[in-house]
Amino acid sequence: MKRERTSRTKRSRTSRIPAGVPTLSKKDFESDQDTRWCPGCGDYSILAQTQRIMPELGIPRENIVFISGIGCSSRFPYYMNTYGFHTIHGRAPTIASGVKMANPNLSVWVITGDGDALSIGGNHFIHMMRRNFDLNVLLFNNRIYGLTKGQYSPTSEQGKQTYSTPLGSLETPFNPISLALASGATFVARSLDRDPDHLRTVIKSAFEHKGTSFIEIYQNCNIYNDGTFFQYTEKETKADNTVFLEHSEPLVFGAERNKGIRLNGFQPEVVETTNGDYTTDDLIVHDQYTEDTTLANFLAGMSDTPDMPHPIGIFRSVRHPCYEDAMTNQIHGAKERVGDGDLEALLNAGETWTVS
Amino acid sequence: MKRERTSRTKRSRTSRIPAGVPTLSKKDFESDQDTRWCPGCGDYSILAQTQRIMPELGIPRENIVFISGIGCSSRFPYYMNTYGFHTIHGRAPTIASGVKMANPNLSVWVITGDGDALSIGGNHFIHMMRRNFDLNVLLFNNRIYGLTKGQYSPTSEQGKQTYSTPLGSLETPFNPISLALASGATFVARSLDRDPDHLRTVIKSAFEHKGTSFIEIYQNCNIYNDGTFFQYTEKETKADNTVFLEHSEPLVFGAERNKGIRLNGFQPEVVETTNGDYTTDDLIVHDQYTEDTTLANFLAGMSDTPDMPHPIGIFRSVRHPCYEDAMTNQIHGAKERVGDGDLEALLNAGETWTVS
Amino acid sequence: MRKPVEQIEEATILFAGDSGDGSQTIGTQMTETSALIGNDVATLPDYPAEIRAPAGSLAGVSGFQLHFSSEQIHTPGDLCDVLVAMNPAALKVHLHKLKPNGILIVNVDNFARRSLRLAGYEDNPLEDGTVAKYQVFSVELTRLTRKALENTDLTTREIDRCKNFFALGMILWLYNRSMEYTMKWVKTKFATKPQYIEANILALRAGNIYCEATEQFAVSYDVKPAAFEPGTYRNIEGNMATVLGLIAASHQSGLPLVYGSYPITPASDILHGLAQYRNFGVITMQMEDEIAAVGVAIGAAFSGSLGVTGSSGPGLALKSEAINLAMIAELPLVVCNIQRAGPSTGMPTKTEQSDLLQMFYGRNGESPIPIVAPSRPFDCFETVYEACRIAVKYRTPVIFLSDLYIGMGAEPWRIPKLSELPEIKADFAGREYAHGNGFEPYQRDPETLARPWAKPGTPELEHRIGGLEKSDITGHVSYDAENHEKMVEIRAEKVARIANEIPPTEVFGAQEGDVLLLGWGGTYGAVRTAVEHCVEDGLSIAHVHLRHLNPFPNDLADILNRFKKVLIPELNRGQLLKLVRSTYLIDAIGFNKVQGQPFHVYELESKIDEILKELGHF
Amino acid sequence: MRKPVEQIEEATILFAGDSGDGSQTIGTQMTETSALIGNDVATLPDYPAEIRAPAGSLAGVSGFQLHFSSEQIHTPGDLCDVLVAMNPAALKVHLHKLKPNGILIVNVDNFARRSLRLAGYEDNPLEDGTVAKYQVFSVELTRLTRKALENTDLTTREIDRCKNFFALGMILWLYNRSMEYTMKWVKTKFATKPQYIEANILALRAGNIYCEATEQFAVSYDVKPAAFEPGTYRNIEGNMATVLGLIAASHQSGLPLVYGSYPITPASDILHGLAQYRNFGVITMQMEDEIAAVGVAIGAAFSGSLGVTGSSGPGLALKSEAINLAMIAELPLVVCNIQRAGPSTGMPTKTEQSDLLQMFYGRNGESPIPIVAPSRPFDCFETVYEACRIAVKYRTPVIFLSDLYIGMGAEPWRIPKLSELPEIKADFAGREYAHGNGFEPYQRDPETLARPWAKPGTPELEHRIGGLEKSDITGHVSYDAENHEKMVEIRAEKVARIANEIPPTEVFGAQEGDVLLLGWGGTYGAVRTAVEHCVEDGLSIAHVHLRHLNPFPNDLADILNRFKKVLIPELNRGQLLKLVRSTYLIDAIGFNKVQGQPFHVYELESKIDEILKELGHF
Numbered sequence A, B: 001m002k003r004e005r006t007s008r009t010k011r012s013r014t015s016r017i018p019a020g021v022p023t024l025s026k027k028d029f030e031s032d033q034d035t036r037w038c039p040g041c042g043d044y045s046i047l048a049q050t051q052r053i054m055p056e057l058g059i060p061r062e063n064i065v066f067i068s069g070i071g072c073s074s075r076f077p078y079y080m081n082t083y084g085f086h087t088i089h090g091r092a093p094t095i096a097s098g099v100k101m102a103n104p105n106l107s108v109w110v111i112t113g114d115g116d117a118l119s120i121g122g123n124h125f126i127h128m129m130r131r132n133f134d135l136n137v138l139l140f141n142n143r144i145y146g147l148t149k150g151q152y153s154p155t156s157e158q159g160k161q162t163y164s165t166p167l168g169s170l171e172t173p174f175n176p177i178s179l180a181l182a183s184g185a186t187f188v189a190r191s192l193d194r195d196p197d198h199l200r201t202v203i204k205s206a207f208e209h210k211g212t213s214f215i216e217i218y219q220n221c222n223i224y225n226d227g228t229f230f231q232y233t234e235k236e237t238k239a240d241n242t243v244f245l246e247h248s249e250p251l252v253f254g255a256e257r258n259k260g261i262r263l264n265g266f267q268p269e270v271v272e273t274t275n276g277d278y279t280t281d282d283l284i285v286h287d288q289y290t291e292d293t294t295l296a297n298f299l300a301g302m303s304d305t306p307d308m309p310h311p312i313g314i315f316r317s318v319r320h321p322c323y324e325d326a327m328t329n330q331i332h333g334a335k336e337r338v339g340d341g342d343l344e345a346l347l348n349a350g351e352t353w354t355v356s
Numbered sequence C, D: 001m002r003k004p005v006e007q008i009e010e011a012t013i014l015f016a017g018d019s020g021d022g023s024q025t026i027g028t029q030m031t032e033t034s035a036l037i038g039n040d041v042a043t044l045p046d047y048p049a050e051i052r053a054p055a056g057s058l059a060g061v062s063g064f065q066l067h068f069s070s071e072q073i074h075t076p077g078d079l080c081d082v083l084v085a086m087n088p089a090a091l092k093v094h095l096h097k098l099k100p101n102g103i104l105i106v107n108v109d110n111f112a113r114r115s116l117r118l119a120g121y122e123d124n125p126l127e128d129g130t131v132a133k134y135q136v137f138s139v140e141l142t143r144l145t146r147k148a149l150e151n152t153d154l155t156t157r158e159i160d161r162c163k164n165f166f167a168l169g170m171i172l173w174l175y176n177r178s179m180e181y182t183m184k185w186v187k188t189k190f191a192t193k194p195q196y197i198e199a200n201i202l203a204l205r206a207g208n209i210y211c212e213a214t215e216q217f218a219v220s221y222d223v224k225p226a227a228f229e230p231g232t233y234r235n236i237e238g239n240m241a242t243v244l245g246l247i248a249a250s251h252q253s254g255l256p257l258v259y260g261s262y263p264i265t266p267a268s269d270i271l272h273g274l275a276q277y278r279n280f281g282v283i284t285m286q287m288e289d290e291i292a293a294v295g296v297a298i299g300a301a302f303s304g305s306l307g308v309t310g311s312s313g314p315g316l317a318l319k320s321e322a323i324n325l326a327m328i329a330e331l332p333l334v335v336c337n338i339q340r341a342g343p344s345t346g347m348p349t350k351t352e353q354s355d356l357l358q359m360f361y362g363r364n365g366e367s368p369i370p371i372v373a374p375s376r377p378f379d380c381f382e383t384v385y386e387a388c389r390i391a392v393k394y395r396t397p398v399i400f401l402s403d404l405y406i407g408m409g410a411e412p413w414r415i416p417k418l419s420e421l422p423e424i425k426a427d428f429a430g431r432e433y434a435h436g437n438g439f440e441p442y443q444r445d446p447e448t449l450a451r452p453w454a455k456p457g458t459p460e461l462e463h464r465i466g467g468l469e470k471s472d473i474t475g476h477v478s479y480d481a482e483n484h485e486k487m488v489e490i491r492a493e494k495v496a497r498i499a500n501e502i503p504p505t506e507v508f509g510a511q512e513g514d515v516l517l518l519g520w521g522g523t524y525g526a527v528r529t530a531v532e533h534c535v536e537d538g539l540s541i542a543h544v545h546l547r548h549l550n551p552f553p554n555d556l557a558d559i560l561n562r563f564k565k566v567l568i569p570e571l572n573r574g575q576l577l578k579l580v581r582s583t584y585l586i587d588a589i590g591f592n593k594v595q596g597q598p599f600h601v602y603e604l605e606s607k608i609d610e611i612l613k614e615l616g617h618f
């Protein structure tokens, strides 16, 4: 199959609201259920931004489906006034794939947590990426199991002390961005619960991308892992610890925007752009549309590298064929080649004989 | 936990054969069972090389354990005259981890196939990588399900026609090397069933690496996927389609060894080193011991890139703490801190009262 | 000179050889030829466990057993009249299945010392008395085939591959069958390789002429057509009948079929079969594991398709958590389990019926799920169709519990007219379901207790479902104690009510009396044959074969009580037995075999005799 | 002036409030205080389903029920003598559990309009007659606590967090209990935060003095120590007793413990508990999912450790394929299932017994596995120890089938001496097992039928095992028909023989007669109490509570036959009932409740009455 180069334009089959029909508001996307997260939980913000952006997508409410696994984050569908399915732990990608395959006109959203997606659901996660259904995946990464009351998760830092690891966890954490890229993901991004504007923009880009769109959202669990991402989300430290990715722009960051990332052979380094040694021209320029994954992988690796800022934004956005379209093509192709299925003929196919 | 930089030296706890004890031969590692693979299957070569290298490892036979899942390749343990466990589909990594954790003195080998490791077992595969038990993993990649008679696998090329996909498969295949790297693998290599010398060398390096050592082995299934790797394994085409990785050496390849890989920004390119434009000094120099994964990722990506040779050899080999050692440390630490567990005291801990 | 022809009622032939010897091919040819002239046929292939075990080894023997008759038959036969053994290993593995004085055809060219040793023979069995009690025909199959094909351009290896057709030529002669069907088949099969057409036909003819010309067989046999109900027939394997049943259900209901699966013996053929019918809109998805496979089927069901998943025992274990989700979410889902011999990986190429209780109870909590089981290869069509009908009508997962024996077996099938197929109505909820207090996803149909199927895309019916307990009617998450008990009861009652639709149970043989054999699944053929024999002998014996295992038919209690003894033959250690004993509190007894093999008719007959003796007969 | 003290036998107190209100803390304090003075106690916490539901909401109510007595008791009590409701939501959720004329203490400061609305009250229940039939004590808990702590440096928010200790002070006064234990506890707990020590003690004292000084309660009560068997006691929760039982089994057998798990309510506490004991060499591995969790336990067992895994129903579904592998490989493995209310995700914070048949049958093929179930919190210790003993001795997976009710409940436990613990002998095969024809991994112990446990690292015993059927004695892969049947039978027989070791079944109450209540698992307390009452009333009623569910004790058949009626009370729709009916063919009847709640004693008593009436009594 040939791959197209960019995903700048969306050619989704998801049906749009016809012109003239009154547009919806955030309220229309709020269900009648009480939200049941701890006060102060980062999930609230993600819910609010999702509800706010929905009207802008132009999709009739009935064509939107939210599918989740199990976890605090996975209660999300109950609060959206759309179709929803709160399934079982780790399996949302499979059920969402079935929903999308059966009806490609639906706008399908997968809501998952770091445990749900990367622990029990790790396999479905990576296979979902390589299948490239036109799904939107929001991973609420709070680096902890919230619902089961605070065990370490696959994104918890090594040495994490939790109820299940009183002396510290032993595993190297996963980097969800790297894993998604290695699995062939076509749209990979990261955003923050505490940056509503950025979050909305990224959710919208994810929606507009045709293919599986994956967003890792740094989310604060103020009960079991409070402040795990504060250095990236709070005003005082955010600018120095994050670099916002913009297509075609050099990697500049810092409160004074005087720092940047340069490539030295295969080794990245942080440089000053105002002390004379380097200018922004020496910096790596982001290209989210390139097919080659070397840059995206490199950016992903930054968050595992001490002293490097964490990239926030869209790492990669390329256009590959979607599973559901390829399947639909096979069906159309087969119908054209051998004609619409004729059940009577099928049952009577092969060698038959008649007794009278 | 601090990471050590290289894995050049092995400091394994696996017990060695004491000096003076007669050394073993290949025959000692052959079990009394008839091998039941199709005549001509690539599995035979891998078995033979493994049996040949075993005596060189210096491990008493009783300390060696082969654990497999299900698949043609997974019958392997039956043919090794060591301890063995032919488990269930996809789960060998979990059982092997338990074996190693319970007895770190054993030399534990995981035998798996592309379906076993990357389809049903994908999640255990990636988690095994990040745990970094001192295990050796041989993945027999034949890009097909052999045992179930020829369905496409997660490494089959897109568009593959098989019994289950008469009109062609739809998914982008996994690149096992990329996936292992993204999961934090500390030793990642690729070898060929039809290059016995290379295969033995890599198996030995894997053994010597302390941590999870992963080898993808291109394996021919002459019944259901004959020739899928011939361009990389057969004399006529091998030199032009592969590049053998050697630490500290530039990436040179080709029958005349006049081609090389150069980095152009983040984009790799194949160049001629004899027509005057470039010399071997312009080429990427392999560094298997670097902690940063950008180079290894880039090399991994080459096999997904048309017109690039497939790298064969060791992509990465770095020394990180092993799970079983960290656990053992926790145990020793706890014993030192609070003393050896005293059951009587434990049962009587907390508030107690006595009735007489 | 044409030798005398003897009329016989039936015959059983077993073709056996190395995997590469083509026994399956010639077995199928003989089957089709017999079916086309109107015999009733039943077949059973027996594949080796390994893909391609070492040539000539015992593990590499591949067999195909064919039973054909001028009467109605139900099994591929207990023992054989003819055994074609292409090598010593085939002889070793199958000789015990040949009737005393049966015809044994061997390729004597293959009985060299090395081959004998591979098969574990010290001495040549053709010479040491091993085959003394049979009519032995030692044919130089290899040499004769090479001779017949010496003027072709083929290599010796290619020529040797044709020797199965030489053997087929002999068998066709022996049973007075025309070579026409096979010639036609060869022409289609090798359309692009004309040299093979010629070669195989030459070999076929050579085998035929060899019998005609030499003094090999003293007589040949003739098996007349059987009396079949009027209709159009074809020969069909169970798994293929399952494929057609699913497509038919999709077609008749108008629900697109989405089949999620992960390959596993012996269920893979359903995936392969369905994958060929994209032009019927059939979507097949080979997923990363069994959980993902059932997951896509559940997603598809939620979206308004006919979601189906298929596997075998170990795969079912993995799917159980997700099936439970479909149960509590009350979504239609069809789950095919093609049973094989367990436990664990067990013996994947052997048959068994030992997953019945797993299907009943293998999920946490109270999780009632309807179960239907086909009784014979062609019955897979109707039974899986019934599974779809129940799933759609009652909005519930339904288990279609087939097994390797019927999945891979074949027999003639009277092809139904479309008008004969029961209605499957996918009555999706529409806008009219949205009332004042919004849509109520757990408001039920008063008769079936099915909840509305409101698929995404329907305006005003937006709602949320999931695996947490739900409040009656509103479908909100509920931890309320009474509500939970109520929902548990409703889900049980919904399944129980299916019994009201089950047609009256057919009692074959005595309508009351001494012994009732109560069977299910793939034992049908053997049990029915045994009971037929008993009935012919005037004994007071009956046979009931259950298609519906959950719920049981309403009339079953009454039927069971009409007999002195209830005997439940099963290829397990007594699973239906446990259910019947606890449900009806009768002292039913089991007759069990757990050998990876179907029952032989004689085994059942002697068990019946034993019981009759205990009852004081004889 | 000290008010009059009334001697009573027992009391039940329910502390309830918002999750943040500290009901669990003060409940535990009152429990420990009562246990230490020698009462028998039984408790049941009731956590909300959400981590932290909105403050004041019904979903956020957290409760702790405590029953203490001067007699032996078995349950946390049906109805309560005292309800402490810290807010309107707590009142709404729990009021129906208060006995008529019971003591209701409410924090009246929390009964403002907004809080009432959050709890779904239109009007103030303290004023509209809702609480008319109780002794209501409307205490300004918030204001009084603030007052008592006004001279501390704490913020108002911090002060408000101490009001549970004010309430505790009141309760301690009401039951004439010393504050000493709690003061000691506060000092340890807040060792690093002295300001909290002072504050909590101030609040505690204030509550106590408030009762002493005001005319709140007319009397106070005294519950004398209960008569306990001599010994040293502690209070223990079921899951903690499980933790200790596992460590004890590891210690006594000398087998290192490897516990593989994936968090799930209500099993996670076992993981958390065990993780604290690295100094016992305990290895806990939180794995990526339940399959990996059982996988490491199986690997550890193969390697010669005590492999244990634990989960709840949905996790058990996922583990079933691997458990089956351990079964056919005949490796020791202990599988803990802490049941919760199903099906599917169900109601994760509620109790149920509905996984019994899943544990029996939830695996493909014939897969017999021993099952033991604890009956009460402290019994988890002995029962899980017994599970380990069977696993090691018979080389088989064993299921330890606990439930949320006993896992989270607590009661006093007589701490055993190490010498009282049964022997667990891990007799690994050594070199002497290697004979002429090599090591035979399926050569069995003639008595137990256990195969040798030859762990890697043992010279000369190299061998291969796996999930394919294995040949008797040699352990080679085998597709042989008779061998398969034989192995299936051996595996069943091995489990059946465990019954020979089960001690005689204790029949409580009548030794023969009218009604036998046959129970298992967490219903022990309610059933035993009901039967005790009947026996006191002179009725011919008995109670048998099964620890061993597979196999059943050998003497069970005889016992069942000694009673006119067998009643099987279960928190499911009749699962043991099905097994008993099919095994013993008796018309046992079920008494079932599927509400996520334990039985009340009165429910059982009225069911017994009903049966006695049917039997013609009364």
Ligand SMILES: Cc1ncc(C[n+]2csc(CCOP(=O)(O)OP(=O)(O)O)c2C)c(N)n1
Pocket (backbone or CB within 6 Å): A070, A071, A072, A073, A074, A089, A112, A113, A114, A115, A116, A117, A140, A142, A144, A145, A146, A147, A148, A153, D262, D263, D264, D265, D290, D314, D315, D318, D345
């Ligand atoms: C099969 C199964 N195993 C385990 C659980 C218990 N469980 C529920 S949610 C969860 C992890 C939640 O973590 P995460 O996905 O990070 O979500 P969060 O609560 O942090 O949003 C676990 C272990 C379950 N519900 N089902």
Ligand SMILES: Cc1ncc(C[n+]2csc(CCOP(=O)(O)OP(=O)(O)O)c2C)c(N)n1
Pocket (backbone or CB within 6 Å): B070, B071, B072, B073, B074, B089, B112, B113, B114, B115, B116, B117, B140, B142, B144, B145, B146, B147, B148, B153, C262, C263, C264, C265, C290, C314, C315, C318, C345
């Ligand atoms: C739970 C389960 N699902 C499915 C199967 C069937 N099965 C056995 S091996 C296999 C795939 C084998 O492919 P691969 O791992 O590539 O091994 P190969 O045979 O090619 O060496 C499958 C699907 C099984 N044994 N168990």
Ligand code: SF4
Pocket (backbone or CB within 6 Å): A036, A037, A038, A040, A041, A042, A043, A072, A073, A142, A146, A147, A220, A221, A222, A223, A224, D051, D052
């Ligand atoms: S536990 Fe953490 S993630 Fe869960 S709702 Fe509370 S704050 Fe949010």
Ligand code: SF4
Pocket (backbone or CB within 6 Å): B036, B037, B038, B040, B041, B042, B043, B072, B073, B142, B146, B147, B220, B221, B222, B223, B224, C051, C052
């Ligand atoms: S099917 Fe393929 S992989 Fe399997 S044994 Fe045969 S050749 Fe080897």
Ligand SMILES: [Mg+2]
Pocket (backbone or CB within 6 Å): A071, A113, A114, A115, A140, A141, A142, A143, A144, A145, A146, A153
């Ligand atoms: Mg989380």
Ligand SMILES: [Mg+2]
Pocket (backbone or CB within 6 Å): B071, B113, B114, B115, B140, B141, B142, B143, B144, B145, B146, B153
């Ligand atoms: Mg493969």
